[in-house]
Amino acid sequence: EIVLTQSPGTLSLSPGERATLSCRASQTVSSNYVAWYQQTPGQAPRLLMYDAYSRATGIPDRFSGSGSGTDFTLTISRLDPEDFAVYYCQQYGSSPLTFGQGTKLEIK
Amino acid sequence: EVQLVESGGGLVKPGGSLRLSCAASGFTVSNVWMTWVRQAPGKGLEWVGRIRSKSDGGTTDYGAPVKARFTISRDESKNTIYLQMNSLKVEDTGVYYCARAKEGSHGYYYWGQGTLVTVSS
Numbered sequence: 001e002i003v004l005t006q007s008p009g010t011l012s013l014s015p016g017e018r019a020t021l022s023c024r025a026s027q028t029v030s031s032n033y034v035a036w037y038q039q040t041p042g043q044a045p046r047l048l049m050y051d052a053y054s055r056a057t058g059i060p061d062r063f064s065g066s067g068s069g070t071d072f073t074l075t076i077s078r079l080d081p082e083d084f085a086v087y088y089c090q091q092y093g094s095s096p097l098t099f100g101q102g103t104k105l106e107i108k
Numbered sequence: 109e110v111q112l113v114e115s116g117g118g119l120v121k122p123g124g125s126l127r128l129s130c131a132a133s134g135f136t137v138s139n140v141w142m143t144w145v146r147q148a149p150g151k152g153l154e155w156v157g158r159i160r161s162k163s164d165g166g167t168t169d170y171g172a173p174v175k176a177r178f179t180i181s182r183d184e185s186k187n188t189i190y191l192q193m194n195s196l197k198v199e200d201t202g203v204y205y206c207a208r209a210k211e212g213s214h215g216y217y218y219w220g221q222g223t224l225v226t227v228s229s
Contacts (some may be wrong), residue, residue, distance in 0.1 A: 001172065035215035037153070044155060044205055044222060045145075050215030057210070057217070088153050092214060096171045097143075099153040 002027055002091050004100035019076040021103045023089035028069050028091030029105040036065055036074045037088045039102075045088065049074065081107075110134040110218045112206050117223030128191040128223055130206030137182050138162040140208050141187045143216060144180060146225075148202040152186055156204070159189060173199075196227045 003026040012021055023034065032052040037045035045054040051063035052072055061076040076083055086105050089100040112141035116128040130142070141164070144156035159180045168180050179192040189206060203224050207216035 033214065037216075039153075044207075044219035045216070047217045050213060054213075056213075056215065063173060090153075090155075090215070095169045095204045097155040097158075102152045 001096055002029065002094060002098050004089055004091060005099055006087075006089060006100035006103045008103060009101075010106060012106050013079055014108045015079050015081050019037040019074075019079055019080050019083070019086055019105060021074040021076075021089075021105070023067075023072040023074070023100050025072070025091060029072075029091045030073075032068050033091060033093035034065075034067070034072045035090045035092065036063075037090065038083075038085045039088065040085045047094045048087075076105075079105075110208075112208070114204060114206055114215065114220040114223040117225045119226045119228065121229055122196060123199055124196050124227075125192070125194045126196065126225060128193070128204055128225070130189045130191075130220055131185050132189070136184075137187050137189055138166075138184050140211075141182075142182070143207045144204060145207055145216070146200075146202045147222075148199070151202070153163050154202075155188055156191070162185035183205045193225070196225075197228050200223055201225060201227045 005024045007022045024070045036049040039045045053065040064075045066073050086102045086104050088102050110202050111133045113131045143158040159168050177195045182189040203222040205222045207219045208219040
């Protein structure tokens with residue numbers, strides 16, 4: 001099973017700042033099959049990125065994904081107040097599929 | 109419009125069983141891969157398992173914590189998928205979501221609203 005470790009656990013930033021979230025896999029993720037999700041309290045997760053760097057339908061271009069192999073990054077170029085939430089990475093390159101433990105992005 | 113509606117959650121004693129349903133509309137469940145994801149209270153997301161489309165064999169995969177206890181199936185006539193949960197443990201408590209990808213894409217774009225399962229004596 002591939003273990004995904006996200007860092008930092010909590011990120012405190014202000015609106016307008018840039019956010020960089022990391023996701024490290026315990027082994028190479030096949031075909032860079034990594035997705036990123038955003039979740040706000042009481043809501044289902046929302047798909048942001050898939051295949052490491054492809055933006056999902058309707059996601060603003062301030063969100064971008066990068067990385068390959070075992071190291072992946074989600075970048076939010078300029079934080080909007082609605083971006084403060086919990087973010088999860090997921091690998092779907094091998095079964096069982098797994099999620100990272102999450103990064104909480106909070107307002108500083 | 110794609111919609112997923114989960115139901116069947118509730119309170120169950122340890123060792124008991126429960127069957128969750130995910131009723132789909134706007135598409136045919138047998139044509140896509142469908143997944144269950146759960147979230148314990150205040151915790152992160154956990155992949156439970158999936159069922160492949162009919163054209164891909166309709167087979168299932170499960171996460172280690174639920175393997176041999178949980179079973180995913182579908183009923184084409186009801187356009188619904190199910191999660192049969194047996195030998196439930198306290199640590200199975202959480203919100204259970206069904207989800208699927210967009211056609212030709214990856215990642216779970218469509219999600220239900222979730223149904224809460226509480227395992228407690």
